[in-house]
Amino acid sequence: MVKAADRAKNPTRSSVWLETRTPRGGGGPAGLDRDRIVVAAIRMLDEEGLAKLSMRKLAAELNVTAMSLYWYVDTKDDIIEYAVDTVYGEIDLAAVDAAGGWRDRIRVLALDYRRMLVRHPWMSPSAGQYLNIGPHAIAVGSKIQEAIRDTGLPMDRQPSAMSAVFQFVYGYGTIESQFERRAAQAGMSQDDFYGESIKAFRDEPSFAEALEPLGDLLDERASHGSVTEIWDRDFDYALDVLVAGIETMVSRETSARETRETRETREVGETRGRQT
Structure with a gap:
């Protein structure tokens, strides 16, 4: 023992x-x-x-x-x-493989990871407390690494891109799961809990000044249906932003590499010219 x-x-x-x-x-x-x-x-x-x-x-x-x-x-x-x-074994790695390109594989992994965190609210603190080195965790990590590798980013940039996407998913899934649990503990639906919570502090005079710059944002969120729809909408768009960011960085790295190669080729040519 x-x-x-x-x-x-x-x-x-x-x-x-x-x-x-x-x-x-x-x-x-x-x-x-x-x-x-x-x-x-x-x-x-x-x-x-x-x-x-x-x-x-x-x-x-x-x-x-x-x-x-x-x-x-x-x-x-x-x-x-x-x-x-x-x-971790609940993440459908066969669906990841079937998704094809790196963008779609990242989306499938991110969505499945988020759903797993929401289903199991205890998972977020546990994943942070224990080493995630079981066979299923390693298999998921390998699929994440493969998708990020296929973006075309250089090796020294890949860990950063991986962190940007999957630490976002970890945080998002954690907040979503804890909100859902808090609503359940209050004996309320997420919609009712959210609506009453927002109303409570918007109606409180002492919050009026602090909330004035946020009024339009709060009104916009309230106009998009259920809390579940808000979770899904914000997650999908944020993930699109991250994928677009990776695409931008890949393009930037490619341009920088081509510039270096062009400069090096020119310098070699100039050196040879001076030698002749």
């Missing part, structure tokens, strides 16, 4: 994917396996969040003793890491 204290001594290797677990002797409880544990954990995380997940509650959900879980995992952190990688 891997102890928390041992992980604290070597945080760079603190991952279930980097640790060698000594198998327990004998057989585990009948009908229980790691996959079943992880599926139940994901269901609990979706319903109750990270703070309320415990080995005791998970065992009760599975109708086994808490000690039974330790046949398959060493800690609650192990379960969360397995859960993180499992939901």
Whole structure:
């Protein structure tokens, strides 16, 4: 068993994917396996969040003793890491491959990643807390890297472009998922929660001066139907802006390279001319 204290001594290797677990002797409880544990954990995380997940509650959900879980995992952190990688597996990589060019592949990856974050509000903080090095996470990362590579950006620019797109998606999906959860906790639809929240501070006199420059923006957003439609509209347009930005930078890099090559060719010619 891997102890928390041992992980604290070597945080760079603190991952279930980097640790060698000594198998327990004998057989585990009948009908229980790691996959079943992880599926139940994901269901609990979706319903109750990270703070309320415990080995005791998970065992009760599975109708086994808490000690039974330790046949398959060493800690609650192990379960969360397995859960993180499992939901990465929800991103449809076959659809990414079928999309064709890098622009469409980026869009499919971005949309699927956003949807996954919204389905699982616990995923955003978990992805930031644990190493994302399970097989599904690596497969998704590879597809992202392939799409960015095919933009034609030089290698030293590719990580920046990857960050621009997918850190945007991470942030967007995080905010969207937390807003949806907050509305649900209030027992309201997103539309009602948004409408009443906006009305509350727009009607508050102490906010009047601060909100005056934002009035047109708030009115515009309110004119576009449901909150879901607003989420989708803003996401699609922002992603188009990022893709267009990559296209612009590719063109700029290509022009700069051609200029360098032309200058170098001219300098070589001038040098040869002086030598003759």
